[in-house]
Amino acid sequence: MEPGQTSRAVAFEGDLRVIDRARPVPGADEALIRLRLGGICNTDLELIQGYKNFSGVLGHEFVGDVYEGPADWMGRRVVGEINVSCGVCDMCRRDMSTHCRQRRILGMLNYDGAFADYFRLVVRNLHPVPEAIPDEAAVFAEPLAAACQILESAHLRPSDRVIMLGAGKLGMLGAQVLRLTGCDLAVVVRRAQQADLLTRWGIPAVERSALPDGQADVVVDCTGDASGFSDALALVRPRGTVVLKSTYTGIPQADLTRVVVQEVRVVGSRCGPMETVLRLLEQRLVDVEPLIEARYTLDEARHALEHAARPGAMKILLGP
Amino acid sequence: MEPGQTSRAVAFEGDLRVIDRARPVPGADEALIRLRLGGICNTDLELIQGYKNFSGVLGHEFVGDVYEGPADWMGRRVVGEINVSCGVCDMCRRDMSTHCRQRRILGMLNYDGAFADYFRLVVRNLHPVPEAIPDEAAVFAEPLAAACQILESAHLRPSDRVIMLGAGKLGMLGAQVLRLTGCDLAVVVRRAQQADLLTRWGIPAVERSALPDGQADVVVDCTGDASGFSDALALVRPRGTVVLKSTYTGIPQADLTRVVVQEVRVVGSRCGPMETVLRLLEQRLVDVEPLIEARYTLDEARHALEHAARPGAMKILLGP
Numbered sequence: 001m002e003p004g005q006t007s008r009a010v011a012f013e014g015d016l017r018v019i020d021r022a023r024p025v026p027g028a029d030e031a032l033i034r035l036r037l038g039g040i041c042n043t044d045l046e047l048i049q050g051y052k053n054f055s056g057v058l059g060h061e062f063v064g065d066v067y068e069g070p071a072d073w074m075g076r077r078v079v080g081e082i083n084v085s086c087g088v089c090d091m092c093r094r095d096m097s098t099h100c101r102q103r104r105i106l107g108m109l110n111y112d113g114a115f116a117d118y119f120r121l122v123v124r125n126l127h128p129v130p131e132a133i134p135d136e137a138a139v140f141a142e143p144l145a146a147a148c149q150i151l152e153s154a155h156l157r158p159s160d161r162v163i164m165l166g167a168g169k170l171g172m173l174g175a176q177v178l179r180l181t182g183c184d185l186a187v188v189v190r191r192a193q194q195a196d197l198l199t200r201w202g203i204p205a206v207e208r209s210a211l212p213d214g215q216a217d218v219v220v221d222c223t224g225d226a227s228g229f230s231d232a233l234a235l236v237r238p239r240g241t242v243v244l245k246s247t248y249t250g251i252p253q254a255d256l257t258r259v260v261v262q263e264v265r266v267v268g269s270r271c272g273p274m275e276t277v278l279r280l281l282e283q284r285l286v287d288v289e290p291l292i293e294a295r296y297t298l299d300e301a302r303h304a305l306e307h308a309a310r311p312g313a314m315k316i317l318l319g320p
Numbered sequence: 321m322e323p324g325q326t327s328r329a330v331a332f333e334g335d336l337r338v339i340d341r342a343r344p345v346p347g348a349d350e351a352l353i354r355l356r357l358g359g360i361c362n363t364d365l366e367l368i369q370g371y372k373n374f375s376g377v378l379g380h381e382f383v384g385d386v387y388e389g390p391a392d393w394m395g396r397r398v399v400g401e402i403n404v405s406c407g408v409c410d411m412c413r414r415d416m417s418t419h420c421r422q423r424r425i426l427g428m429l430n431y432d433g434a435f436a437d438y439f440r441l442v443v444r445n446l447h448p449v450p451e452a453i454p455d456e457a458a459v460f461a462e463p464l465a466a467a468c469q470i471l472e473s474a475h476l477r478p479s480d481r482v483i484m485l486g487a488g489k490l491g492m493l494g495a496q497v498l499r500l501t502g503c504d505l506a507v508v509v510r511r512a513q514q515a516d517l518l519t520r521w522g523i524p525a526v527e528r529s530a531l532p533d534g535q536a537d538v539v540v541d542c543t544g545d546a547s548g549f550s551d552a553l554a555l556v557r558p559r560g561t562v563v564l565k566s567t568y569t570g571i572p573q574a575d576l577t578r579v580v581v582q583e584v585r586v587v588g589s590r591c592g593p594m595e596t597v598l599r600l601l602e603q604r605l606v607d608v609e610p611l612i613e614a615r616y617t618l619d620e621a622r623h624a625l626e627h628a629a630r631p632g633a634m635k636i637l638l639g640p
Contacts, residue, residue: 091557091558096558096559099558099559099582099583101534153583214421226576229576237411238411238416238419239416239419244576244579244580245580246580247577247580247581248576248577248580251573251574251575251577252573252574252576253571253572253573253574254571254572254573254574254576255571256546256549256564256568256571256572256574256588257567257568257571258588259564259586259588260564260565260566260567260568260588260589260590261567261588261590262419262588263419263473263587263588263589263590264587264588265585265586265587265588266579266585266586266587267583267584267585267586268576268578268579268580268581268582268583268584268585269580269583270580270581270583
């Protein structure tokens with residue numbers, strides 16, 4: 001293989017390794033993208049713990065340059081949606097392509113990921129990044145879209161009392177998006193560092209014990225554990241809404257009787273609208289760069305993932 | 321005490337007895353009602369098993385005549401809403417009086433129930449029953465209102481594929497109400513008797529195993545057990561709605577990760593609009609009388625409750 005024709009990739013096949021592989025050849029509907037920056041998500045950490053029996057190249061948060069593909073995309077700086085849909089199933093035809101019945105998922109399901117010098121993605125998933133957005137902000141496009149999906153999943157009114165549970169990477173992005181609705185927002189934190197960041201954005205950081213039960217119009221659970229759901233049910237008012245943003249370990253217990261008696265609305269929420277995110281970032285309505293904790297190269301991927309797994313760690317980036 | 325001044329009442333205080341008590345004296349905002357017919361609900365069966373540490377007179381499904389009260393209500397045949405609200409708390413002021421923070425509940429919580437010759441209820445909870453509705457239909461007003469609440473809790477579209485899980489007393493009322501939306505409805509049954517009744521109404525009765533997963537727009541769980549919720553999650557399509565209608569024993573396990581990944585909407589649903597019910601019954605859009613399985617007198621209350629507790633039992637009525 002000629003020099004320049006190989007590409008490093010962070011692969012997991014029972015264990016984590018940085019491999020050299022031939023530069024992927026894009027299919028007819030795909031572009032080849034050269035990585036500028038990748039971001040490590042909690043899902044990456046779960047995948048290398050065995051979640052979904054994942055095997056392949058990791059990475060679904062990225063900003064990169066189109067290196068091969070349709071002429072009008074060549075050289076453009078892009079971010080991308082991670083669900084690779086079939087376009088023909090009932091979900092795709094009903095404009096719910098993130099729920100495509102045959103979907104593949106970048107770096108998660110039957111589609112090699114973005115933690116590589118070069119990687120493929122279908123062109124229809126790409127979004128050009130406006131010049132005003134630096135790489136260090138654009139790399140947040142995917143998780144910030146997931147945060148925006150909270151507002152697609154539930155109608156938050158400007159007068160609502162809203163509580164965010166969990167002030168990790170996703171909770172911090174969610175809190176910033178929720179703030180834009182003008183709602184009366186409080187974020188439940190466990191660490192001083194989290195409170196400091198929130199204070200910088202003018203968002204009240206509180207302890208769980210300071211909040212009265214049964215008063216919040218909307219509670220968003222970004223904790224990812226069953227106690228988060230039970231806290232959410234306790235905090236929400238009758239006929240209020242609980243938005244679930246993160247996946248749970250195993251099958252947790254849930255007080256469904258309380259859901260019935262209080263007529264609570266529980267809404268799951270996953271991937272979100274990327275065009276929205278690019279508008280928010282371009283207009284500087286969301287401030288993501290303070291969430292960056294460290295930056296590693298692809299060669300240092302193992303250290304990067306170990307760092308990301310530390311309790312309380314914020315965003316860890318991977319660059320070429 | 322003079323004859324005619326006492327009133328039998330079905331009381332539970334650790335055990336069930338038919339007592340003779342002085343005829344209650346209505347408060348300034350209350351009417352005294354003479355029972356025409358009462359209906360036994362699964363909640364009554366749970367209360368005498370220890371649910372909510374209930375103590376007092378049972379009964380919240382009734383039709384009766386106003387015997388004492390404001391002049392314009394005297395002699396009127398009425399049904400009544402069961403939540404006795406305070407009128408001043410935040411929920412009452414936000415038109416959510418069924419969620420009043422200080423609510424008492426007829427025959428359930430700090431308010432003696434309707435299984436008695438004479439019982440009290442606040443006048444604002446009463447609804448006059450149109451002449452065309454016989455007692456045997458009017459007595460279903462409360463559970464039928466709970467069934468109508470499904471449509472208050474979720475928007476069912478005429479084109480929706482809808483599955484009702486559970487074909488007990490509440491499921492049968494729910495199925496009839498859902499049918500009126502024109503939706504594509506199927507009811508999962510376990511007994512031939514249930515299938516026969518549904519067939520009479522032109523509603524498809526199916527077995528769980530005949531239904532494909534992930535296709536229903538809306539699934540309503542009237543089973544009251546955790547397997548009902550897990551079936552509902554399996555049957556609903558991505559971004560579909562699960563309506564929970566009945567309470568669960570203990571704190572069941574619930575696959576919240578599936579709620580998140582499929583972006584399912586789970587909605588609890590309790591007491592409903594009684595005026596709606598009276599319209600439906602007057603217009604004979606719902607057929608409740610085939611659900612009556614047996615009728616007992618107040619003196620026979622113990623037998624009546626035992627009968628109601630038999631697996632598969634439909635509605636058991638109590639008359640004076």
